[in-house]
Amino acid sequence: MAVYRIAIGSPREASSPAAIRAAFAEFFSMLIFVFAGQGSGMAYNKLTMGAPAAPGGLIIASLSHAFALMVAVSVGANISGGHVNPAVTFGAFVGGNITFLRSILYWIAQLLGSVVACILLNFATGGMEIGAFSLSYGVSVWNALIFEIVMTFGLVYTVYATAVDPKKGNVGIIAPIAIGLIVGANILVGGVFDGASMNPAVSFGPAVVSWTWTNHWVYWVGPFIGSATAAILYDNIFIGDDGHQPLSNSDF
Secondary structure (H helix, E strand, O other), X not given: OHHHHOOOOOHHHHOOHHHHHHXXXXXXXXXXXXXXXXXXXXXXXHHOOOOOOOXXXXXXXXXXXXXXXXXXXXXXXXXXXXXXXXXXXXHHHHOOOOOHHHHHHHHHHHHHHHHHHHHHHHHHOOOOOOOOOOOOOOOOHHHHHHHXXXXXHHHHHHHHHHHHOOOOHHHHHHHHHHHHHHHHHHHHHHHHHHOOOOOHHHHHHHHHHHOOOOOOOHHHHHHHHHHHHXXXXXXXXXXXXXXXXXOOOOOO
């Protein structure tokens, strides 16, 4: 089972040049993703002069996040695995595909990348408000939690099927496209309810810059539960112990 392969790792591995390069790759991939995704929402607000939300805004958010994530995953894939999401990193850890110490490096880099992207957006737009993720009217924290669990499950399941599974064959070349598309599709579903984060770092940057933490825990707990569930189920049902190689300095 996946949980039997969980590894803490060694300080030497976590401080190796390869691990440091991978962390930098995660930082820049996250910066690219958040700058484009968050920035598209700010651009839409400027174009509409802050008018109430409309269906067009949801479509723009879906497309911008899908396209940006395709690129962010692609540019980091050969260096860090292109996680671009603390929940994806957690799913990789639960499945025994990355050590805990290396995961911490990734998490720090991902969170910093999101914060820096939001700071740059705030400066570049002349001080426009960075909107933190929040629940829509009539949506409870439990509703939002279920949304985040299910949407992140779909995301990490897609990651495992297209990027992690050693039996994936040539399907691996479409991994960034599939990952970007599932995020875009989930935004069309959950965007109007809770913002459809699926990514704690994407929620963290705007929360830090705007200093808005209401219900922020939902955007961590939900994705981590969904990620772990997808990793454990996919690994045990479709990969199994025979499909795994020992952990090395490179992840998926």
